[in-house]
Structures are given as C-alpha cells and as structure tokens.
Amino acid sequence: MTSLGTLGVAVIGTGRMGADHVRRIDEVISGARVAAVVDIDAARAKHLADGIEGCTAYTDPAAAMDDPAVDALLIASPGPAHEATLLDAFARDLPVLCEKPLTPDAASALRVLEAERALGHRRVQVGFMRRYDAGYRSLKSLLDQGAYGRPLMLHNKHRNADTPPGFTNAMMINDSVVHEIDVTRWLLDDEITAVRVLRPTPTGNAPEGLGDPQLILFETAGGRVVDTELFVNCGFGYQVSCEAVCEGGTARIGDDHGVFSNTAGRWGGAIPPGFVERFEEAYDRQVQRWVHATLRGEVEGPSCWDGYAAAAVCEAGVRAQATGERVAVDLVERPALYR
Secondary structure, eight states: OOTTSOEEEEEEOOSHHHHHHHHIIIIIOSSEEEEEEEOSSHHHHHHHHHTSTTOEEESOHHHHHTSTTOOEEEEOSOGGGHHHHHHHHHHTTOOEEEESOSSSSHHHHHHHHHHHHHHTSOOEEEEOGGGGSHHHHHHHHHHHHTBTBSEEEEEEEEEOSOOOTTOOHHHIIIIIIHHHHHHHHHHHTOOEEEEEEEOOSOOTTSOTTOOOSEEEEEEETTSOEEEEEEETTOSSOOEEEEEEEETTEEEEEOSOOSOOEEETTEEEOOOOSSHHHHTHHHHHHHHHHHHHHHHTTOOOSSOHHHHHHHHHHHHHHHHHHHHOSOEEOOOOOOOGGGO
16 A cells, blocks of 8 residues: 555546546545556546646556556456456455456356455455445345344346447346346345346347346245346336345335435426446445555455355356256355355
C-alpha cells in the first residue's frame, strides 16, 4: 500500500463498466485513487488517464501491474480476457476486484480457483454487486436470522426494457440470470444442483431468434425450488425483485424505488431505465467495501468459488435452455479455502 494509506488501483478495461468504475474511484469513494487505466484502445485509455492526476494509460495489463503506483486491480475487461489477467495478478500477489464473470466457463474458472488456492490465501473478490444492494442485504439478514422460519422457495423477476444488438439465448443465462444464480446461492446458503428452462411464446418485441421471455427453475441441494421470470425486452424499464417464501411468512424486495407520487390525475413511481441506475448504490458500496478490506489486508465478498459455481450453473442452464430438459449441475468438491 502507499505510504499515505491510499490504494492505487489499476482499472483493466475502460468500456461502459470500466469507465464507470474509474469515475466511481475518482469521484465517489474514499481511500483509493485511479493509478492506471488499461485498454486495448490506446486512445480511449489515454483520454481517461489525461483527466486524472497521476494516472497512467496502458494497453498491456501486465505493464500496469508492474507500475510501482499500482497496489490492486479492478478488472472490467471482457470475460474471455479475465483468466490471463487473474493469473498475472496471482504471480504478483495483487488484490483483485473482478467484474462478473470470473471467467466465461467452468473449466477456466476452476483453473483460476486452483491457481488462487495454490497461493494459500484469497486474492479475488468477484463483482456480484446485488450482494451489496440495500434490499437484498435486508432480505439476507431476515433469512439468516430465521425471522420467518426456514426458506422454502424464492420467486425472482428480472426484466429489462430491451436488449443490445447481437444478444443471444445463451446470454439470457450467462449475462442476465447469472445474477439470480448468485443471489440464490447467497440468500439460501445452498448450492444449485439442477436447472430447467421453460420457453413460452416469445414477445413480438424480441429480436428474431431470441426466446424471450423465459422461466428458469433451480433446484438446490437443500431441497429448495427457485423460479426466475426473465423478460429482457419488456419495453418499459428495468425491474428486479425477489420474494422468499418461508415456513412462517414471506418477504419481498424490489417492488418500489424512489418517490411515489399523486399528481395530475395519476399516481405511481418511476421505473429505472437500466441496471446501472438501479444498482448504482450497490456498485458504490461494493467498491468501497473492497477498498477498505484491501487496505486492512483482507479479502471479503464473493469468492473464486462463487465465480466458479455460477459458471457451472450457467453451463447447465444453457444446456437446459437448448434441450428443454432438466440438467444437473456438475461441481467439484468445495476446497477448504472457500468454506
């Protein structure tokens, strides 16, 4: 760490998420500064770096890691590039906040997990930001306290106004439902063991070939059943909710956000346009908590095991989506480092 106790962070990847994290570290949170930015687009990296005092632009992640001003990494590059960057970070024993996915498939995620395990200590926090959302954190606390008895089922909704060009059926699982996969495992403290995907008549608003909406069903090792309504071309905004059905009651989050108004013969509230707006505070809290933990020499939050388990469930989900069959999730035994 720096002598002033400020964490020098290299942000790897400066697309939409990376640029937002650069802004977040530079303007919003405390205890850290952007020491370097990395992007294969040299001009984009330089443009960002030029606006931040003491920040250096790179096109090679390894070069940024070797910068003496860099104490930690925030990886926001495309998923296929994560494994190589993570292995380079392990070679230098650098702390990392890695945006999801840890890697795009279970085999590569397992290689990363094994490489971290070889260090003998955790270095990676995976960016499943919903764990830092106030609503989800309240629901987790209720479930952990047993306020309504044992949880039996979860009902999730995940709706988005529209999808970008090139959005595929596999991305419905890998880029969207992956969040429900993680919060299911976290809220219930239970592994997902099987997946089914039901595909009703698609909306006319979906691009040709995209099966939207879909209903995804999870089974867990503890016998819970979880459903997720996924509707990514709903047309009206971004909505996420989760209801826990327990032995002695139910608890639901995500029904309202912001001001509820009555005016000009109408009543209601606003629907966020996208995930960045909906989870802005969660992203802020996630990065702030990572910085504080790193300055203490600690690692908290979602681990490489969580990233690997999510990748394995996604793979089962994509197979279930393609075949219409129930597909079991194949997980290795959980290493002691992640228990």
